[in-house]
Amino acid sequence: MTGDGSVLVMVVDVHPQMAEQPEYIHSYLNSVIAFANYHLAFSRMNKVALIAANHHETRFLYPQPTGEKVDRQKDGRLEYLNHVDESIAEELKDMMCKTQSVKQTESLLSGAICRALLYTKRLEEEETIKKKLNSRILVIKISTDTGSQYLNYINTYLSAQKIGAAIDVCVIGSDCGLLQQGADISGGYYCCLQDVSELLQSLVMMYQPDIATRKKLNAPPPESVDYRAACFCHHTLVDMGNVCSNCLSVYCRTVPLCSTCDVIFQTDRPVMKALKRKK
Amino acid sequence: MSGEREDILLQVNHVRYKKNNGQLYLSQSRVGWMMDDSDTFAVSVQYSDIRTQKISPEGKPKVQLQIVLHDMTTHTFHFCTPESRDKQVAERNQTKERLAQLMDKRKRLPPDDLVEKKRMLDENEQLCQLYRDLVATEIISGDEFWKEIAVQYKNSMGPNQEMGISGAFLADIKPQTDGSNGKVQYNITPEIMSAVFKTYPAVKKKHSEYVPHRMSEAEFWTRFFQSHYYSVHTNSGSENVFSECAKYDDKEWNRDVLSARNDPMCDLTDIYEDKPMSIENDIRIAGAKAGSNIMHATMIKRFNQQSVGILKAHTYTEKEKVLDELAAQNPDSLPNGDAEPVVEVQKSKKARLEEKISYNDLEGPSKVESASLTINQTHRYLTGPTEYTSMQSLEPQQVTLLQHHLATEVSCWTPNLTDTQDPDAAYLQLQRFSDVCRRGRTSAGSRSGDELPRKLHKELTLVYSSAGELLRHFWACFPPRTPQLQEKLHKMHQTLGRYHDRTIRPFRDMAVNDYNCNVNILDHLLGMINIANTKYENWKARNCR
Numbered sequence: 026m027t028g029d030g031s032v033l034v035m036v037v038d039v040h041p042q043m044a045e046q047p048e049y050i051h052s053y054l055n056s057v058i059a060f061a062n063y064h065l066a067f068s069r070m071n072k073v074a075l076i077a078a079n080h081h082e083t084r085f086l087y088p089q090p091t092g093e094k095v096d097r098q099k100d101g102r103l104e105y106l107n108h109v110d111e112s113i114a115e116e117l118k119d120m121m122c123k124t125q126s127v128k129q130t131e132s133l134l135s136g137a138i139c140r141a142l143l144y145t146k147r148l149e150e151e152e153t154i155k156k157k158l159n160s161r162i163l164v165i166k167i168s169t170d171t172g173s174q175y176l177n178y179i180n181t182y183l184s185a186q187k188i189g190a191a192i193d194v195c196v197i198g199s200d201c202g203l204l205q206q207g208a209d210i211s212g213g214y215y216c217c218l219q220d221v222s223e224l225l226q227s228l229v230m231m232y233q234p235d236i237a238t239r240k241k242l243n244a245p246p247p248e249s250v251d252y253r254a255a256c257f258c259h260h261t262l263v264d265m266g267n268v269c270s271n272c273l274s275v276y277c278r279t280v281p282l283c284s285t286c287d288v289i290f291q292t293d294r295p296v297m298k299a300l301k302r303k304k
Numbered sequence: 305m306s307g308e309r310e311d312i313l314l315q316v317n318h319v320r321y322k323k324n325n326g327q328l329y330l331s332q333s334r335v336g337w338m339m340d341d342s343d344t345f346a347v348s349v350q351y352s353d354i355r356t357q358k359i360s361p362e363g364k365p366k367v368q369l370q371i372v373l374h375d376m377t378t379h380t381f382h383f384c385t386p387e388s389r390d391k392q393v394a395e396r397n398q399t400k401e402r403l404a405q406l407m408d409k410r411k412r413l414p415p416d417d418l419v420e421k422k423r424m425l426d427e428n429e430q431l432c433q434l435y436r437d438l439v440a441t442e443i444i445s446g447d448e449f450w451k452e453i454a455v456q457y458k459n460s461m462g463p464n465q466e467m468g469i470s471g472a473f474l475a476d477i478k479p480q481t482d483g484s485n486g487k488v489q490y491n492i493t494p495e496i497m498s499a500v501f502k503t504y505p506a507v508k509k510k511h512s513e514y515v516p517h518r519m520s521e522a523e524f525w526t527r528f529f530q531s532h533y534y535s536v537h538t539n540s541g542s543e544n545v546f547s548e549c550a551k552y553d554d555k556e557w558n559r560d561v562l563s564a565r566n567d568p569m570c571d572l573t574d575i576y577e578d579k580p581m582s583i584e585n586d587i588r589i590a591g592a593k594a595g596s597n598i599m600h601a602t603m604i605k606r607f608n609q610q611s612v613g614i615l616k617a618h619t620y621t622e623k624e625k626v627l628d629e630l631a632a633q634n635p636d637s638l639p640n641g642d643a644e645p646v647v648e649v650q651k652s653k654k655a656r657l658e659e660k661i662s663y664n665d666l667e668g669p670s671k672v673e674s675a676s677l678t679i680n681q682t683h684r685y686l687t688g689p690t691e692y693t694s695m696q697s698l699e700p701q702q703v704t705l706l707q708h709h710l711a712t713e714v715s716c717w718t719p720n721l722t723d724t725q726d727p728d729a730a731y732l733q734l735q736r737f738s739d740v741c742r743r744g745r746t747s748a749g750s751r752s753g754d755e756l757p758r759k760l761h762k763e764l765t766l767v768y769s770s771a772g773e774l775l776r777h778f779w780a781c782f783p784p785r786t787p788q789l790q791e792k793l794h795k796m797h798q799t800l801g802r803y804h805d806r807t808i809r810p811f812r813d814m815a816v817n818d819y820n821c822n823v824n825i826l827d828h829l830l831g832m833i834n835i836a837n838t839k840y841e842n843w844k845a846r847n848c849r
Contacts (some may be wrong), residue, residue: 027639039710041703041704041706041707041709041710042698042703042706043706044706044707044709044710044713045706047709047713050710050713050714050717051713051717051720052724054717054719055719055720055721055723056716056724058719058721058727059724059725062721064523071787080703099521110719110721111719113719114717114718114719117714118714118715118717121707121710121711121715122711122715127700127701127703127704127707128700130698130699130703142427153673196342196672200795222726222729223725223732223733224725225724225725225728225730226729226730226733226734227733227737230733230734230737231737232803243744244741244742244744245737245740245741245744245746246740246743257684270680271350271677272677272685274685283682284680284681285679285680285684285685286677286678286680286685
């Protein structure tokens with residue numbers, strides 16, 4: 026809540042899976058827009074950007090690439106907020122109409138987070154007086170997935186950590202360990218909600234204050250994050266595994282050669298035999 | 305000075321200081337001045353604090369002595385015995401002499417190795433801490449500490465850099481004139497002597513030849529300063545001692561000039577009229593062009609020679625020193641060695657330039673030869689492993705279907721913010737949220753018990769570091785094959801025991817009593833010591849049999 030205002034980039038999941046609970050679609054979208062408005066109304070200096078991601082594409086809902094247009098006042102609302110709402114709705118409808126053949130089913134959230142990082146970076150560059158922007162990224166996720174973009178996610182998180190951008194994550198439905206890791210790595214909050222009906226309330230309580238302000242508030246303690254990696258051979262999470270010294274593949278048990286990079290490991294067995302013989 | 309008793313070595317009455325009359329005292333360790341009718345010292349200066357002393361010139365009406373301290377403050381004493389001026393001068397000179405003696409004595413008092421030790425401790429914080437822990441508490445003796453522990457630190461510190469020679473060292477030897485009868489006095493310190501020796505190896509050779517069999521140290525240096533070698537403008541009979549030096553230097557000079565001529569980095573061809581090689585030892589080498597006056601040319605040559613000498617003295621390695629000594633002993637054989645450097649210098653200009661412009665420490669880390677990584681299963685490597693989950697991912701057809709549903713839903717959607725949040729759901733969420741926060745606060749309190757207070761943490765680190773050092777020395781004794789190692793092993797074992805009694809136990813008591821820590825805070829450390837003890841006992845049992 027500093028005087029400089031802050032930039033909020035929201036990454037919103039609009040995966041078709043939303044339609045499994047048709048009664049919540051409007052509520053979900055309204056909550057997202059309401060929170061964007063809330064942020065903008067909080068301070069004149071605040072800025073917002075909204076990126077939507079589904080299984081097919083990621084797209085800036087606001088600001089639009091075509092640029093801003095000034096509307097006349099409607100219903101006594103602030104023109105700016107009205108404009109934000111309308112451009113979001115417009116772009117979203119356009120995005121939904123495009124139907125292509127489905128190649129993969131997962132939401133392209135990691136790409137959207139990348140774009141969000143780039144956007145904040147660009148804003149920073151465009152500032153006449155270069156300074157660190159008070160920016161954060163909020164990911165709202167509603168679909169379930171299997172995390173086939175594992176490495177993309179991790180790379181994104183590490184970039185975010187490096188440039189010091191916090192990624193907040195709000196997941197609706199089942200827990201998502203991958204995104205939880207991201208929030209933990211980049212210094213954001215992670216929260217998992219049971220359903221959409223309490224989305225706006227949670228957003229306002231958890232994610233409204235900016236990073237600096239949060240330190241002064243009493244947030245729910247972070248849960249311990251499961252950083253266990255899955256092994257390359259059986260795809261199970263391992264507590265303690267073997268790592269290939271050549272390509273860093275993870276194996277859940279000792280293997281004589283790495284199946285990823287074909288390296289043969291020198292084992293210490295012959296040495297031990299020799300020692301025994303000596304004795 | 306006040307308070308403790310010291311013997312007064314010299315007392316001079318009628319000395320004024322800041323326009324007050326008083327007495328000047330010299331004692332074993334300091335110089336003091338006391339005002340008349342007073343019993344405390346107004347000035348009291350340790351000899352070790354004095355940088356130098358100065359006396360007023362001969363002609364001045366006041367007879368004064370000034371002492372300059374290291375921090376550049378000065379004290380001036382005015383000798384004003386009413387008897388006579390000669391007496392004043394005599395008193396002043398007596399004081400000066402005595403003061404000089406005492407200062408000299410003082411200076412030598414802290415032996416070099418003590419200073420060295422202090423410097424090591426100052427430079428190395430960890431070593432200093434170890435010293436405090438081990439020696440100050442008498443766990444091991446100081447000698448042992450320096451012998452056993454400090455040596456390793458010293459080795460790890462790398463070689464010391466030798467101090468270079470000031471370019472103006474000759475000019476800094478300031479002769480003091482006596483004024484009346486034209487006597488000139490030089491004060492030579494060991495530093496000056498070593499500087500002269502380093503710069504002029506020939507003089508060193510002469511020195512070792514002549515002193516003390518043929519002349520005294522003082523005579524040697526007198527001759528040196530009187531010689532033509534030192535000062536071109538003096539003529540005296542003592543030429544014979546140093547004339548050979550000049551010859552040697554000229555040979556050396558020829559060699560240097562030769563190598564410089566082959567150096568593409570400096571274009572000296574212009575200043576030589578004749579080929580320097582053709583002339584043996586002549587002034588023409590320095591260049592008739594450099595000045596029409598032969599005197600000037602000589603001076604310039606001498607200056608250059610001295611500069612080269614100083615530069616060389618700086619880069620001497622042991623090997624070169626030996627070579628130079630050999631050369632100095634037999635100056636005539638030098639030309640034989642000339643062929644070698646010429647061949648060596650025939651490097652291409654480009655190579656020389658390369659050599660000059662590249663600095664090792666400015667270059668990036670050397671290129672690491674990276675092994676190429678052949679990936680067998682590219683896809684697996686690039687996507688990384690993901691956990692198989694029980695959750696079924698959606699089928700593409702299903703997704704298409706849902707997409708249609710969503711599109712129709714969204715198309716009939718207009719943002720409506722007034723009806724977004726159901727109040728009941730919000731209330732429930734708020735309750736849940738508060739609950740979690742409250743729980744978080746209480747659990748956070750109990751968790752902080754694991755962390756040590758900063759001060760205790762720091763002390764624990766120190767204890768660990770010292771104990772680790774001792775243990776390292778203990779284990780370094782194994783296998784104890786030599787009697788020395790066995791002795792050291794015994795000693796280290798005792799030391800460990802003492803350390804345990806004197807440091808670790810009190811520390812644990814302190815941690816438990818004052819900081820309310822868990823008793824097992826030192827378990828790991830004690831475990832290490834126990835292992836060492838067991839090992840020692842086993843070894844002893846085996847060896848005693």
